[in-house]
Amino acid sequence: MKYADIVHRCFRCGYCKFTSDYTDFNCPTYRKFRFETYSPGGRMWLISAWLNDEIKNSERFQEILFSCATCANCVEHCVFTFSEDLVNIFIAAREEMVNKGIIPPPVRDYLKNINVNGNPYKEPASDRGKWAEGTSVETYSDQEYLFYVGCVGSYDERAKKIAKAVGSLLLKVGLSLGILGNMETCDGNEVRALGEAGLFQFLAEQNIASFRDLDVKKIITLDPHAFNVFKNDYPGLGGEFEVYHYTQVLAPLIQSGKISLKECNAKVTYHDPCYLGRHNGEYNSPREVLKSVPGLELLEMERNRGNAFCCGGGGGNFFTDILGGGEDSPARIRVKEALDTGAEIIAVACPQCAKMLDDAVKSEELDDRLAVKDVAEIVTGCLL
């Protein structure tokens, strides 16, 4: 296994479970399951034991490994020099399990659906671009930017509304962009995170070839997960593009007055998506967009930026639900934390977070007190 020479080096001191100031346990799986085995240190020790044949593969071991949301809280807070590799180690262990064909059924199904359909929803590729109907977003030809929407934004009903809002807003601020529509396929971030390295490579090479054929130079993503994989993993496969999350291009354009916004008195708290924040260090752009809205009061949750608490959807859990729901599910804890700020809106910049938190608001019966809105939806609602 990759990283086998590192995995025994965990002291299990537990700093990886916390925020930097120890406000709370911040590892979503440990916070939910509460056995040490579901913490990053627990995973390290169990992977080491598995490699040494001291424990066998089991349903529980699979749950322990595949429930990890790859949120990188452990990477942020581990005190050791190998901290940067923690999530990579968990993914490498998943890769071993995938290669041996011993993976949880929801993971198998997810990977199979991607392989067969190019998306996890088993929907036809011809429906990919349907979200754009009724907008001015056109198919990519020679525009400056490719707007890459991803599977969730293309097929999930809630996320499709976000895709519409983002696409329309980017046009409104004057950007030249187009989408791939039915030519788009899965970006592979979750495939990689779930340990299917071969399928990931296939998807990435396919996308890279397709982008090259179209002479794509610059990409704007809706989803931080796609942003992450394009920015960090595609270059290693020869896919060098200028990649932006949509908030990164939006922030300077709004600040320079490309659009006029009316007064919108609202108390808003922003939830940092892990793949935008901790994985890529982008904490400011979404906040700058929100702060540009006149009258909007931005309230921070206790855990924010590098200490933000994951919604629980990362690492494939959005699709596999191995981390699961219930009262102690990360998303439900997170919406209660948002409520504590006094905010009436949770702003998100990730369609997966949006869906996870939306469901949590309903489960907590907070619908009348808390709305989940994408940053672009908030701005769109405040256009003059």
Next chain:
Amino acid sequence: MNDIAQSLTKIVGKAYFSDQPEEAYFYARDPGLMPPHKPDYVVVPKRVEEIQEIVRLANREKIPIVPMGAGLALTGLVIPLKGGIVIDMKRMNGIIEVNEGGRHVIVEGGTSQGLLKAYLEKNYPRLRHSIPDSPATATIAANVMIHGQGRLTQQYGFNSDMIAGLEVVLASGEICKIGSCAISPDWFSKGAPLPDLTGLFLGWFGATGIITKVAVKLYPRKKLRDVEIFITDREDLIPAMVYELTHTEMVEDINIFAQPKPMIFKDNHHITIFMTGDTDEEIEFKRKMIWNALDGFIKSKDGGFMGVPPVMKPTLLETPQRSVSRFADVKKGGGFEYSGPIIMIDKYPACARKIVELGEKYDLGYSGMARIIGRSHAMMYGFAFTFNRADPDMMDRTREALHEVSEFALEAGGVFWKATVDEQKMAMSKMDPNTLDLMKMIKENMDPNGIMNPGNWEVN
């Protein structure tokens, strides 16, 4: 699923019960060097009533139970030596009450040091507790139970001396309150003026009861904190230097470290002196007093203050010091264990020589660290060795070195801190027979079925 598993599931809920190999593997060991032993079950209760039911069940079925905080003692205290049920306490992590005027806090039995620190900093910025340098996930209850030390130990003694009350589940399953809270709604004293019963539980490693609530005293948090380092190569003068420092009563905490690497540290002893104040004037006054206290040693050229580099200060002033954990990976192997006898400060030179001798003899990475307890009343001298978990030979050498430390410490008049089972046996073999009989009587009466962390403090 057998009857016991079913009963435990009913008590804590399916999600918080495990009899699976993964938990059995993990909870069979701690990060130290003690041999593993698997539990039969692991549970993560939320309420004290659940603990009562677990204990009653264990008593009926004569199953061992082992309460566990973060399991960071490193000496195997939470390894279930005879199997049974490990009770992971960390789901009981509430902060029940802070009494600001009375300067104490009541927390649940699994509340972490880190959580309390964060809570006080946010809500009571003028209060602090004596936080140890163990990782932030270490629990307050387990730390006082093992007589841990912290940042305020030079001023106020062991962290267990700062207890203001306990709630304990006895081996019978009954709840018992210890201290003023036994007869008053207020948790301000662990004993005085009543008979102090905390000794029935402290230092016993869960062999007499499970702490489910603990009140600890809080102390003023000054606005400013600073650190000075006095360096000397005269280990024989360290006791006198510490005596002068403690005489000033101006110091928050005194740690002394000596280690062979980096090279500039070799053969030197670094007396790390922490001080606090509400104003720059207060800090400077204390600094002046501290400098004056050691002036004679400077004049005799036996030492001097080093300028603490700005890059080093945050590491030293951090609480807890994360750098302590980093020692585990010096050999790129995630292993770190220390023996930390409590011993008189006049033994510092002997301890310092011993760790160098053992480090060289066994070819190990080492660090010596002393924390002063009280006004030179004693010290914890940590003989710390780092090892590579992937190197069985190095692990064996570390075990042998630690065993020699134990023999040395006992011979030198020290008392084992958080003693391993072997050290417990060594201590009991040297103990006053009447004291031993008293311990036996206490254990037999408090735990007649021998279910509470069996293997620990067993007087034969």
